[in-house]
Amino acid sequence: xxxxxxxxxxxxxxxxxxxxxxxxxxxxxxxxxxxxxxxxxxxxxxxxxxxxxxxxxxxxxxxxxxxxxxxxxxxxxxxxxxxxxxxxxxxxxxxxxxxxxxxxxxxxxxxxxxxxxxxxxxxxxxxxxxxxxxxxxxxxxxxxxxxxxxxxxxxxxxxxxxxxxxxxxxxxxxxxxxxxxxxxxxxxxxxxxxxxxxxxxxxxxxxxxxxxxxxxxxxxxxxxxxxxxxxxxxxxxxxxxxxxxxxxxxxxxxxxxxxxxxxxxxxxxxxxxxxxxxxxxxxxxxxxxxxxxxxxxxxxxxxxxxxxxxxxxxxxxxxxxxxxxxxxxxxxxxxxxxxxxxxxxxxxxxxxxxxxxxxxxxxxxxxxxxxxxxxxxxxxxxxxxxxxxxxxxxxxxxxxxxxxxxxxxxxxxxxxxxxxxxxxxxxxxxxxxxxxxxxxxxxxxxxxx
Amino acid sequence: xxxxxxxxxxxxxxxxxxxxxxxxxxxxxxxxxxxxxxxxxxxxxxxxxxxxxxxxxxxxxxxxxxxxxxxxxxxxxxxxxxxxxxxxxxxxxxxxxxxxxxxxxxxxxxxxxxxxxxxxxxxxxxxxxxxxxxxxxxxxxxxxxxxxxxxxxxxxxxxxxxxxxxxxxxxxxxxxxxxxxxxxxxxxxxxxxxxxxxxxxxxxxxxxxxxxxxxxxxxxxxxxxxxxxxxxxxxxxxxxxxxxxxxxxxxxxxxxxxxxxxxxxxxxxxxxxxxxxxxxxxxxxxxxxxxxxxxxxxxxxxxxxxxxxxxxxxxxxxxxxxxxxxxxxxxxxxxxxxxxxxxxxxxxxxxxxxxxxxxxxxxxxxxxxxxxxxxxxxxxxxxxxxxxxxxxxxxxxxxxxxxxxxxxxxxxxxxxxxxxxxxxxxxxxxxxxxxxxxxxxxxxxxxxx
Numbered sequence: 001x002x003x004x005x006x007x008x009x010x011x012x013x014x015x016x017x018x019x020x021x022x023x024x025x026x027x028x029x030x031x032x033x034x035x036x037x038x039x040x041x042x043x044x045x046x047x048x049x050x051x052x053x054x055x056x057x058x059x060x061x062x063x064x065x066x067x068x069x070x071x072x073x074x075x076x077x078x079x080x081x082x083x084x085x086x087x088x089x090x091x092x093x094x095x096x097x098x099x100x101x102x103x104x105x106x107x108x109x110x111x112x113x114x115x116x117x118x119x120x121x122x123x124x125x126x127x128x129x130x131x132x133x134x135x136x137x138x139x140x141x142x143x144x145x146x147x148x149x150x151x152x153x154x155x156x157x158x159x160x161x162x163x164x165x166x167x168x169x170x171x172x173x174x175x176x177x178x179x180x181x182x183x184x185x186x187x188x189x190x191x192x193x194x195x196x197x198x199x200x201x202x203x204x205x206x207x208x209x210x211x212x213x214x215x216x217x218x219x220x221x222x223x224x225x226x227x228x229x230x231x232x233x234x235x236x237x238x239x240x241x242x243x244x245x246x247x248x249x250x251x252x253x254x255x256x257x258x259x260x261x262x263x264x265x266x267x268x269x270x271x272x273x274x275x276x277x278x279x280x281x282x283x284x285x286x287x288x289x290x291x292x293x294x295x296x297x298x299x300x301x302x303x304x305x306x307x308x309x310x311x312x313x314x315x316x317x318x319x320x321x322x323x324x325x326x327x328x329x330x331x332x333x334x335x336x337x338x339x340x341x342x343x344x345x346x347x348x349x350x351x352x353x354x355x356x357x358x359x360x361x362x363x364x365x366x367x368x369x370x371x372x373x374x375x376x377x378x379x380x381x382x383x384x385x386x387x388x389x390x391x392x393x394x395x396x397x398x399x400x401x402x403x404x405x406x407x408x409x410x411x412x413x414x415x416x417x418x419x420x421x422x423x424x425x426x427x428x429x430x431x432x433x434x435x436x437x438x439x440x441x442x443x444x445x446x447x448x449x
Numbered sequence: 450x451x452x453x454x455x456x457x458x459x460x461x462x463x464x465x466x467x468x469x470x471x472x473x474x475x476x477x478x479x480x481x482x483x484x485x486x487x488x489x490x491x492x493x494x495x496x497x498x499x500x501x502x503x504x505x506x507x508x509x510x511x512x513x514x515x516x517x518x519x520x521x522x523x524x525x526x527x528x529x530x531x532x533x534x535x536x537x538x539x540x541x542x543x544x545x546x547x548x549x550x551x552x553x554x555x556x557x558x559x560x561x562x563x564x565x566x567x568x569x570x571x572x573x574x575x576x577x578x579x580x581x582x583x584x585x586x587x588x589x590x591x592x593x594x595x596x597x598x599x600x601x602x603x604x605x606x607x608x609x610x611x612x613x614x615x616x617x618x619x620x621x622x623x624x625x626x627x628x629x630x631x632x633x634x635x636x637x638x639x640x641x642x643x644x645x646x647x648x649x650x651x652x653x654x655x656x657x658x659x660x661x662x663x664x665x666x667x668x669x670x671x672x673x674x675x676x677x678x679x680x681x682x683x684x685x686x687x688x689x690x691x692x693x694x695x696x697x698x699x700x701x702x703x704x705x706x707x708x709x710x711x712x713x714x715x716x717x718x719x720x721x722x723x724x725x726x727x728x729x730x731x732x733x734x735x736x737x738x739x740x741x742x743x744x745x746x747x748x749x750x751x752x753x754x755x756x757x758x759x760x761x762x763x764x765x766x767x768x769x770x771x772x773x774x775x776x777x778x779x780x781x782x783x784x785x786x787x788x789x790x791x792x793x794x795x796x797x798x799x800x801x802x803x804x805x806x807x808x809x810x811x812x813x814x815x816x817x818x819x820x821x822x823x824x825x826x827x828x829x830x831x832x833x834x835x836x837x838x839x840x841x842x843x844x845x846x847x848x849x850x851x852x853x854x855x856x857x858x859x860x861x862x863x864x865x866x867x868x869x870x871x872x873x874x875x876x877x878x879x880x881x882x883x884x885x886x887x888x889x890x891x892x893x894x895x896x897x898x
Binding site: 051054056057058059060061062063064065066067068069070071072073074075076079080081082083090091092094095096102103104105106107108109110111112113115116117119120121122123124125126127128129130132142146150151152153155157189190191216217218220254255257258259260261262263264267268284286287336339340341342344373375377383385387 | 500503505506507508509510511512513514515516517518519520521522523524525528529530531532539540541543544545551552553554555556557558559560561562564565566568569570571572573574575576577578579581591595599600601602604606638639640665666667669703704706707708709710711712713716717733735736785788789790791793822824826832834836
């Protein structure tokens, strides 16, 4: 970034002159003048005295351990998970959305991780909780939490995404907020036991081509996960990627971002199935059963199937396809006058690493490759950035991600051409934000498709 | 891990037989029999029915957004920062310690990040907070928080360590807890603005060989940071590594593990000086002044200097040397009977990446190289693990880290030979835990030196 691009700060002498009305002055100077004037007014002036000593320099703050488990500042009270009141009849079988507009980096704080419950979140005593592993195994076993912690650890930075992320947009609902268009995804450092180690311990039989996890919550949520050789209930083989790849990464997780899982994320243990529909990562996990066909449960029929154009539904589309969204600017974070900015966003793919992200500010007429911020992990949030000198005129901002398999994030038109509009799940199309001359930002997804 | 090493689970049929007294049964079976018996009793039996349905399967839990900003389980209430009451006269100028025994992975949850305040923690309104950059610059400037967020982002996973970490051990205090021997260190994904970009914006003059940051808290904490060409107050050059390397990584951070900084970590902005004494990462940052010599402040004389054997003190020892500690087993987490375990710990270096960690279970007579868990980042926690089949006999467990510069973590004897025992800071010696036959674990640092 060159000096002339720095449009934001005001000179300290100006500050002294305009102390009482600084904020309006700053807005004016930025809006009218831009970076060149800042540099010009600042150049050649002597170093000025610093700001008056702030009041917090004159008081003592709170002591250590006055808050033994720390919390955010009172000035960040607006940064919370939110739900959409009309979306579900009750919050017990509902979803809350992560405020992506306020996230930086690639970690989602555990307190802001989206929630999806089918029977509410329970807080289970780990001293009495047990995990049963049974079915097509040589030695069915019961594990305590302490047992599981004695196994070798396996960890990773992985996103979890509800396959309903973006669902409201399919049929014309146009949420004017990135929290609600894309907030059913979060990213965490998960730690636990490799499923492979548990499979060795119980001696999984070779007839086993699926397993399912079941939760200890009111929904007793069950989801089938394929193993090598898996076929669906009609005898049709599951894709090689799904059958041969997914299970190798799976862990039974007991830690999330350094500490124990949060209750709403399955404390004391949950499955983590990296890259796949988050509901497969069964929370409050109480049993794993190895079987030779999928369960075809309520959650695999009534939910989590994809309506197609011909009126039929496809099943067991397990992997979250490549997706991305610009988190600044976005409807929740408007622009504060023309000048230098950094467009920022998140990209992710359930099939591996994000390879590239393109950004457009003209509604997709031209694209420019964004910078991917290190680290770039597989099946993890990848942060992308692109410098942007905004001229103060209307702009249409979009991002388009490609993963290491070569899959490119589609347009909504491409998705609808293939799948119609009867579906709910796996909407990973390119999102468009309209930046208005007044700095407001709006969701214009449907107009741009 | 082979099947015979799995000593923990009991067979489901045994579970059915011993339902009412399961926990005592499990302890007995593990203590008496070990893995081989589990495998033998389980082998050949038919798959049993799963456990009785737990009560949480029969209730509805809490709804989404009933806790908009999530918190840990009530069963994790013991996992908190703690202080040592006798250590300081008041908690306002004191320290709290991170519960390393409960951390997994490499992230420290922000709520458990250690605290060190010299005048208490303040919660500053970001809308009125300003950062002044002045001194030997072409254009002194005042930045709002929003201004700073418009600069390109720079982020990293970096540890912060108080140089007093381990200080109580120098002179014979032997804290029987890893939280208190090593808990003045934490690790975070930090996001902010590169100091290099801010230096370009204000036009730092070439006479500037140091800068200092100053906090907006009651202590108005100030620390000098060297730039290329830096000399100390006696005209002696600062080491090349410190002068030419440290400043390039520095950021003015506004985010921590995905969200805004926590108040006790400098909200709304702080310096992050990766790899260096954490007090240089000035919290509640209100100004940066570029100067041509170190400030030689209270915090650089009375505090944060190292007593040497000849009675003199060395100054501006800025970098946290290579360090490591075993976090399981440790005095806070005892063993639950002989059998298969994983020794786990954390290693870190202020000079770059951890290259290797050796572990000993016999008090340093023999060492074995531990596994480093991916990812291994520079100036970041590195998790190490080593499988351990514990025979139930007394053991002396130690870890010894080496970083990419070849520096090897010293023994306490080596440190004392060089520096005597009058110091407080930079105690990075090898820690020894004694595992007793009854499973208890104790700090025997002084006996083993």
